[in-house]
Amino acid sequence: MHDLTAITALGGAEARVDRHGGVTLAENSDLALSSVAARLGQEETCAENLTRLLGAAPPAPGKALLSDPLSAVWMGPDQWMIGADYQAHETLAQTCKDVLKSSASVTEQSDAWVCFDLSGAGIQMVMELLCNIDHRRMEPGDATRTSIHHLGCFVVCGEPDAFVRILGPRASAGSLHHALLTAMHSAL
Template sequence: MHDLTPITALGGTAPHIDTAGDVTLTEVPDVSLASVAARVGQENVCATRLAKLLGAMAPEPGRASSGDPYAALWTGPNQWMLSADFNTHEDIAAEVKSHLTDAASVTEQTDAWVCFDLTGPRINAVLELLCNIDLTRFDTTHATRTSIHHLGCFVISTEAGQSVRILGPRASAGSLHHAITTAMASAL
């Protein structure tokens, strides 16, 4: 029998935390993710079932929603990324699929992405060095796909000017972490 130990995207057994000035970057390994894409001809059925699952309408373009237990992020026309706490929703794709049935294609995404929370009153100064988001209009629940350090990432505002969640490719977690911590050191 193998004695395996789970590790985070950055290779640790505990989340990695970096601080520069009054800004903190925290690796968040306990997030389950699933992508949802409405099937052709089933867009309205998918939207209705997804709204019931989320307890609110699915996010519009450029938006995200947070809920209990699921949060959602608009990723494209009739497409969303859903997230939940890994400890209670490890099999998120199967859970979501059971609600949406044949109205959508649901794909497990948990180990495909690394998740970082960037918090503090000067996060906009850090983000200005990392990506091309118009931060003056980026309020709570805004979300967008952007490039950070040549990596396709999602940036989700969880509290305007104070907190964002960054999702990036897990295979490039080290590069993304380095880019963010370098920007933190430069901006503050």
């Protein structure tokens, strides 16, 4: 076991939680991420392998697969982000490689992103100050990449006006957190 200590994307020892107006903004540092891109000509094999890995077909464009222990978000043509609990799946990328073999290119992404979970009634009012997507019409499992505060982020709808997950670039975690918290205070 190595002797280095992890910090969260916001730089703390513990993940940060903020609450305002009935909405909770929680930094989620327990997310392992791995991107999967099908190799040329292997798209079908890759999809089959992914189905085996995920227990369901990989999500279509604009969609996410909200499932345990592994979840997935569509990133681009024949490309997905696989997610899992970090404690249990620190080597998620290797797990993916083992299953996908030469059908896909796998890249470890756990530390490339910061994850914020927004929950509580009123998040729609927060989201409309943040990004140009019609969050009111998102359904569970809808996922889209969009800009928040000039940052390319994934927005995954868990439950309308109750739970949304935002993945943003890790190095800008502080700016993104500031934007989310400011919007909460402004909207609620």
